[in-house]
Amino acid sequence: MDEKIVIKNVNKFYGKKQALFDIDLTIEKGMFGLLGRNGAGKTTLMKTLAVLHKKKSGEITVCGVPIEKAKEIRAMTGYLPQDFSMYPNMKCDEALEYLGYLSCIPKIECKKRVTSLLRKVNLIEHRHKKVKELSGGMKRRLGIAQALIHEPKVLIVDEPTAGLDPEERIRFRNLLCEVAQERIVILSTHIVGDIEATCENIAIMDSGRILWKGTVHEILENVKGHIYTANVEKRFLPQIKNEYIVTGMLAQTDYVTVRIVSDSEPDLPNTVLTEPDLEGAYVYCLHSNGCDIVGGEK
Amino acid sequence: MMLFRKECGKIFCSLTYILYCLLVILMIISQYFIDSGQRLYPPSKGDYDYGEKIVEDHDLIMSTAADALTVEFLSNRYVCYPFGFYKAVHLDNEEQAKIEKYICEITGLDSTGIAEKKKSAEVCYITDGTHDYGEYAIRDMPISESMTYERFTDIMEDVDNILGGGSDYAVDGLVYQFSRVPMTYEDAVDDYNSIFNDDRVTNAYARLFGDYAGIVLAILPVFVAAALTAADRRRRMSELVYSRRSSSLRIVFTRFIALVTTMFIPVFVFMVIALIQILIRYNGSDIDMTAMFTLPTFWLLPNIMAATATGMLVTEILSAGAAILVQFVWWFMGLMAGGTAGLSGRIGKFTFICRHNALGNRNEFLMNWDNFVFNRVFYMVISIAAVLFTVGIYELKRGGSFNGIRLFGKGSIFRRKT
Numbered sequence: 001m002d003e004k005i006v007i008k009n010v011n012k013f014y015g016k017k018q019a020l021f022d023i024d025l026t027i028e029k030g031m032f033g034l035l036g037r038n039g040a041g042k043t044t045l046m047k048t049l050a051v052l053h054k055k056k057s058g059e060i061t062v063c064g065v066p067i068e069k070a071k072e073i074r075a076m077t078g079y080l081p082q083d084f085s086m087y088p089n090m091k092c093d094e095a096l097e098y099l100g101y102l103s104c105i106p107k108i109e110c111k112k113r114v115t116s117l118l119r120k121v122n123l124i125e126h127r128h129k130k131v132k133e134l135s136g137g138m139k140r141r142l143g144i145a146q147a148l149i150h151e152p153k154v155l156i157v158d159e160p161t162a163g164l165d166p167e168e169r170i171r172f173r174n175l176l177c178e179v180a181q182e183r184i185v186i187l188s189t190h191i192v193g194d195i196e197a198t199c200e201n202i203a204i205m206d207s208g209r210i211l212w213k214g215t216v217h218e219i220l221e222n223v224k225g226h227i228y229t230a231n232v233e234k235r236f237l238p239q240i241k242n243e244y245i246v247t248g249m250l251a252q253t254d255y256v257t258v259r260i261v262s263d264s265e266p267d268l269p270n271t272v273l274t275e276p277d278l279e280g281a282y283v284y285c286l287h288s289n290g291c292d293i294v295g296g297e298k
Numbered sequence: 299m300m301l302f303r304k305e306c307g308k309i310f311c312s313l314t315y316i317l318y319c320l321l322v323i324l325m326i327i328s329q330y331f332i333d334s335g336q337r338l339y340p341p342s343k344g345d346y347d348y349g350e351k352i353v354e355d356h357d358l359i360m361s362t363a364a365d366a367l368t369v370e371f372l373s374n375r376y377v378c379y380p381f382g383f384y385k386a387v388h389l390d391n392e393e394q395a396k397i398e399k400y401i402c403e404i405t406g407l408d409s410t411g412i413a414e415k416k417k418s419a420e421v422c423y424i425t426d427g428t429h430d431y432g433e434y435a436i437r438d439m440p441i442s443e444s445m446t447y448e449r450f451t452d453i454m455e456d457v458d459n460i461l462g463g464g465s466d467y468a469v470d471g472l473v474y475q476f477s478r479v480p481m482t483y484e485d486a487v488d489d490y491n492s493i494f495n496d497d498r499v500t501n502a503y504a505r506l507f508g509d510y511a512g513i514v515l516a517i518l519p520v521f522v523a524a525a526l527t528a529a530d531r532r533r534r535m536s537e538l539v540y541s542r543r544s545s546s547l548r549i550v551f552t553r554f555i556a557l558v559t560t561m562f563i564p565v566f567v568f569m570v571i572a573l574i575q576i577l578i579r580y581n582g583s584d585i586d587m588t589a590m591f592t593l594p595t596f597w598l599l600p601n602i603m604a605a606t607a608t609g610m611l612v613t614e615i616l617s618a619g620a621a622i623l624v625q626f627v628w629w630f631m632g633l634m635a636g637g638t639a640g641l642s643g644r645i646g647k648f649t650f651i652c653r654h655n656a657l658g659n660r661n662e663f664l665m666n667w668d669n670f671v672f673n674r675v676f677y678m679v680i681s682i683a684a685v686l687f688t689v690g691i692y693e694l695k696r697g698g699s700f701n702g703i704r705l706f707g708k709g710s711i712f713r714r715k716t
Contacts, residue, residue, distance in 0.1 A: 052537060052540055052698050071545065074543045084534055084538055086533065097300075101300045101301040102542035110300070150543060
């Protein structure tokens with residue numbers, strides 16, 4: 001069976017409002033990042049892949065199985081929604097067992113997998129803690145464990161690191177990378193750092209459309225020659241933000257080093273063409289597709 | 299099986315279920331155990347009142363019903379209980395003429411004869427609480443020799459239709475309304491002996507238990523069912539469950555069976571307690587050891603199933619609050635209908651809350667046994683049908699084709715219209 005997800009000309013409507021426009025994507029084994037702003041249509045696409053939404057038109061096959069075969073797709077897909085919780089009074093292992101039984105896993109096998117997954121997500125010491133006693137990061141890790149309980153071929157995680165502290169975020173990214181050794185993992189996020197740290201293949205979405213798809217290396221190549229740094233006095237910052245797309249700033253003693261995305265060299269003192277980063281590439285992609293990016297970073 | 303156990307565990311730990319148990323305990327203790335608190339003793343000779351009994355006497359029915367119909371016709375005021383609610387019906391001239399024609403046919407009198415009865419009758423003034431009105435005291439209407447009981451029931455059926463239903467003349471209630479006679483001492487002794495010989499004690503107590511427990515079990519399960527069904531959404535757990543491999547049929551039916559099982563547990567415990575109480579109280583009597591379990595289970599399970607299915611279905615379509623409201627309206631109408639039926643054995647084919655608020659009167663109950671069996675099986679079948687419909691709704695929600703109908707708040711159907 002081919003281990004890839006093929007999405008062809010997929011359209012999705014909420015009533016009369018179109019949410020996805022002719023989406024075409026092929027997602028291979030390993031980590032795949034779906035990057036886009038809030039409201040870009042990432043969650044809609046994720047839910048469509050998890051059979052929680054129906055597409056209007058187009059074709060989707062998951063490891064060779066058409067998306068219309070919901071039961072088969074559910075059996076091979078693990079899903080961690082953006083906004084989720086579990087029964088607060090259940091203990092961690094009980095919650096996982098419950099979801100395991102809902103995935104039709106026999107009792108003995110289920111108990112084995114619960115122990116192994118809790119170990120994998122580093123929650124084995126908290127297995128008897130109630131869900132309501134877990135921190136945000138622990139809940140997310142428990143979320144990953146529940147999505148893996150039935151050993152799916154595809155793992156879909158939607159905005160998993162939002163609200164996590166830096167340490168938890170790094171831990172979570174590492175966990176995803178580890179999990180992606182054996183399966184397709186789709187990471188949907190608006191946080192560029194998460195994609196940069198974990199994914200080789202990415203797609204950028206906005207307003208229900210795919211703006212760009214390829215490898216991180218390709219998008220960085222694409223933006224070469226459009227990222228500049230300049231050292232400017234602090235008092236000129238508001239004016240510069242209005243005129244250019246500023247993607248980063250580094251405060252020095254008496255000046256600020258700004259990173260600017262621009263088609264041509266900015267008319268600023270000490271401007272230097274610099275090595276591109278994914279954040280700059282992402283912003284450039286949005287900018288070059290006519291997306292509204294007013295004033296850069298605020 | 300493991301999923302069933304997990305669902306039961308969820309229910310046992312929920313506050314709604316604990317409250318359900320407390321209310322069931324409170325209601326059964328305060329109603330059944332207080333009412334059945336003393337040992338039965340044989341009736342003593344010379345008592346003022348031994349109660350009433352129903353005798354299926356067609357002559358008596360025709361005679362009493364003819365009196366009642368004439369009284370109501372003369373004052374053009376017919377008391378009805380559509381859906382259990384009191385309603386005084388006043389007919390127009392054309393409908394009154396039809397009723398008069400029927401009275402003439404039943405009694406063999408003509409319009410003049412009826413008018414003479416009216417003239418010679420005393421007028422009693424009675425009140426319905428808000429209005430005083432006069433009623434002709436007529437107790438001796440004749441019955442035409444050519445009138446058969448079959449024709450009489452046809453007429454009564456038509457009269458009930460003219461009155462809009464819910465009248466005393468409804469055919470299935472004629473026996474209960476118009477064929478009651480006072481019990482004699484011998485009747486009371488027979489009734490007492492029947493409890494020991496025919497009912498073997500527990501059958502009589504099982505009927506009383508079913509009567510009292512049936513009232514609470516026709517409403518309380520909806521709270522637990524609605525709370526459990528809404529829990530996934532409230533706990534932001536829906537998508538985790540929706541994306542599982544289990545079919546919607548498996549998820550919904552497992553939850554339904556878990557709900558019915560857990561809610562039956564406190565009832566079962568009380569059945570055991572009631573049996574122990576009977577064994578202690580009637581030590582030495584010939585006691586049926588199974589009746590305290592079989593009859594109440596058959597009586598009460600459909601109530602739990604129906605209220606649970608309503609809770610699940612309406613919560614999936616609308617909300618938990620709407621489910622409780624729907625069940626409350628159904629329960630209230632059922633209770634009112636049960637009340638107007640005299641609380642004793644009059645069980646229709648579709649009576650939701652079956653009543654038999656007496657230890658004796660076995661014969662009255664058995665007169666409706668076929669209706670009772672049909673009724674209980676009917677409610678079990680429609681409960682399962684409702685759960686199957688819930689499965690369909692759940693499947694639609696799971697696939698994103700239906701999100702439920704919001705009555706209030708953001709996305710409410712009323713807001714969308716405005």
